[in-house]
Amino acid sequence: MGSVQWDERRKSRPSVPVDSAPDPDARLADLRPGMSGQVIDIDESVEPSTARRLFDLGFAPGAEVTVLRKSPLGDPVVFQVVEYEVALRKAQAAGIHVRRIA
């Protein structure tokens, strides 16, 4: 039910990001522990079902994300998003466009 709408929304979105971020290509995976960012959107290359799940987990446009810590081997990474902590692999974090916040 919801997924149809989600796909339509993704298709109807302009291909050029409307937000004039200083670095439009920044990804969540690029941020180092301690840094924060605001989610702009999820990359077109991400599977619709994965994009949908990232949205449900709180990685929605406008949400603030803080990188908490990397695992001892560098991947996965724990993020703080909408008041809770969730671990994502870098591969997933690389699909999320963010604007860095100081």
Add this chain to the structure above:
Amino acid sequence: MSAHCGQVARTVTGKTRLALVGSPNSGKSTLFNALTGLRTKTGNYPGVTVARYEGTARVGGHEVVVEDLPGTYSLDPISPDEQVVADALDPDNPDIGTPDGILVTIDATTLRRSLGLLAQVMRTGLPICVVLTFRDELTRRGGTLDVSALRRALGVPVVGVTSGSRNDLAQLQSMLLDLAAWERPVVPPPTDPSQRRAWVESLLQSAGYEVPEVDRRTRRIDAVLLHPLWGTLIFFATMFAFFQIIFTVAAPLQDAVQSLFDSLGTLVTEHVPNPLLSGFLGSALIGGVGGVLVFLPQIALLFLMISLLEGSGYLSRAAFLMDRIMARAGLEGRAFVALLSSLACAIPGIMATRSLPSAKDRFATMMGAPLMTCSARLTVYVLLTGLLVSPDTRVGPFGAQGVVMFALYLVGALSAMATAWVFKRFSSRGGPVLPFYMEMPSYRLPRPRSVADAIWSACKGFLHKVGRIILLVTVVLWLLLSLPMHSDAQLRSAGVDPVDRTAVSAYAVDHSYAADIGHAIEPVFAPLGFDWRINIGVLGSLSAREVFVATLGQVAAAQNPEQPAEALTHMTYTDGPHQGEKLFTPATTAALLVFFLYALQCMSTIGVMRRETGSWRWPAVAFGYMFVLAWTMAFLTHTLVGLSA
């Protein structure tokens, strides 16, 4: 429309049916236990409820059926257990009866995320009651929430519960009786993602939701437990301590149970005159089944430690630390948790694979899971390790038996991962790459009640298994080991004094039907150093691994009813090229350990695999590859240890 379906369901069963929905770790299973009193497993690991659980809540003389659905973050399913939730709530799905109403558990500390799921559930049109959990934690962390304002803004009933509070529970219970009185929202929440965000924000604002502070306690603990160096060291130390505790703490308890059975055995030999009856009581029941019951303390301790790790939230951290290593096997951290559950028993481990979104990962994990050292193997390992190294031997500051055990667990785990890697590698390619995400719950003190429940149900399950399958197979094996009967004349002609009961029973065992069967399969196992008695034990253990302990116990009890453990150490080959030599040499014992490490000797596991995959193909593949692996590895071990000795 959906309410209509609910109405139909109610008239059919005559009882109101409620479904419990919530994200993993939102206190759903705890609420379920509180409502129904029926104990399901609860824990602080996201994804504990993998099967469907139903229970009956009794409220003022009425019965309400409550179903505990698996935890989910969304009603758009990407894994099998999320599909269960989506199907159960879909009024158009004919396979599963639609519930009359839904209880949605919402963790007050993650309200912003949880309201997204609530919005989806509200779209089903079924009557909904929100149960707000962890309000005490919200307060502790300095957050605020006006529950009645949230109720007005949502347009559905909202009940706050604090775990352990009877008043809160009574308020919720009184609501379960009258679903028709539940308020319905005037307008359903929007489906469009961006509109839904606005909906959530406006709700939070009208409920005066103050974002809770960061959980400092959890952050401080994580700074150590997830530290690149300390975290890794603590992880391995925890795993190592796990096995040392199983030995050092359980050993005296186990000895106590053992001496109880020993004195029972003496009692039987002294006071039961009928040789057949005394043989049955002494060998089959006390020596065989009793020999398995000795392991109850170890099983209880194993489950105590697993439920403590799970309830505190450390299991999620362990999965996080292991994810990169699991990735080497082509799997993910959640597969690690499935494998870790297999330490208790492969069955919950195989069921836990339902939380894996990818079918390929699921099958690969399922093929590896039976290699993890389960509690049934524990019984065999303890017996054989006792024959291999003496309890006084030490490796540095640690008991050598604990070290051997740790090594067995480690080899089992590495083999499980290697197997998963092989199956993942050679299974058909394609299919979408599914995301890995895992919630890191706040550290919480494990609830004593949940821990006690986990231990109790594990012990109950073990006793059940001992009382049925192990007892049955043991009795059959006892018959095979005692028949045919020998007359006094036959015994005399064989040079056995018919008055010496121990000598008679030893002779009977050596000339039994079981001996014939054991000899018949000797060509298969002779290269591993096994004699016919071990063969019979191995054959019987195909039903359940503990039967091996029971069989050896029987054989030993026939030779020395008072001190069966002594009899095992001094057992010799009765015939063949090694006649008269010690049977349990380091080479044979090590080969047996390795054989049990790899072989799939568990009917229940085969049954669950059949059920979870829907065909006999996967259990057949698992049994086949594991037998070949077990034989080959045991042969190599026998040869190598034999050479070095």
